[in-house]
Amino acid sequence: MKVYRNIDKMTKKERFQKTIEWFQTNMPIAETELKYANPYELLVAVILSAQCTDKRVNQITPHFFSLFPDVFALAKAPVDGVFEAIRSCSYPNNKAKHLSGMAQMLIEKFNGTVPDDVQQLQLLPGVGRKTANVIVSVVFDKPALAVDTHVFRVAARLGLSTHAKTPLETEKQLVKYIPENLLPIAHHWLILHGRYVCIARKPKCEGCGLKEICLYFMKQSKPQTK
Numbered sequence: 001m002k003v004y005r006n007i008d009k010m011t012k013k014e015r016f017q018k019t020i021e022w023f024q025t026n027m028p029i030a031e032t033e034l035k036y037a038n039p040y041e042l043l044v045a046v047i048l049s050a051q052c053t054d055k056r057v058n059q060i061t062p063h064f065f066s067l068f069p070d071v072f073a074l075a076k077a078p079v080d081g082v083f084e085a086i087r088s089c090s091y092p093n094n095k096a097k098h099l100s101g102m103a104q105m106l107i108e109k110f111n112g113t114v115p116d117d118v119q120q121l122q123l124l125p126g127v128g129r130k131t132a133n134v135i136v137s138v139v140f141d142k143p144a145l146a147v148d149t150h151v152f153r154v155a156a157r158l159g160l161s162t163h164a165k166t167p168l169e170t171e172k173q174l175v176k177y178i179p180e181n182l183l184p185i186a187h188h189w190l191i192l193h194g195r196y197v198c199i200a201r202k203p204k205c206e207g208c209g210l211k212e213i214c215l216y217f218m219k220q221s222k223p224q225t226k
Contacts, residue, residue, distance in 0.1 A: 043124075129168065161173045
């Protein structure tokens with residue numbers, strides 16, 4: 001990758017172009033690390049993943065799905081039973097209520113079928129915009145980009161988003177410059193980069209292939225003036 005000495009002078013379009021090119025070359029395959037077999041299973045997994053690692057969720061879901069193999073079984077289950085199945089997850093009380101309510105609403109409003117629409121998905125308990133975007137992009141391959149804490153952080157550090165104070169503001173800036181057909185994979189590019197390289201407390205800048213166009217790295221590399 002070309003070294004940009006004045007990377008803070010790059011246009012937004014140039015920054016996005018270089019970032020996308022790097023990911024296409026170095027991470028041509030990027031997928032969710034959550035394990036699932038159908039839309040229902042992914043919806044459950046994503047609800048469980050809030051403030052919880054994918055690794056932990058993947059440890060919980062096999063037993064969970066053996067107890068509640070579909071939305072109808074989950075809807076009939078007592079909340080206490082759902083809680084017991086997910087108690088090793090973060091915030092199990094709230095998530096158990098959300099999962100139970102989600103299953104019941106899926107049956108009442110959507111005939112037990114997970115909708116492929118962001119607005120409809122957000123009607124479900126425990127489903128915010130981020131979760132809805134994950135479902136429609138991963139399961140239904142629609143042009144949506146979910147912004148979680150990793151995407152929010154990486155986009156800001158690279159300079160892909162500027163002065164964004166909320167995930168929605170970041171999302172709007174990203175979808176403006178990322179081609180529609182790349183939005184689903186771009187979500188995973190940024191998440192995986194944030195999870196393993198551009199981590200929150202001590203980002204691994206020296207080994208990062210994007211450091212030459214990264215505003216955060218540029219600022220950290222400048223000599224400190226006294």
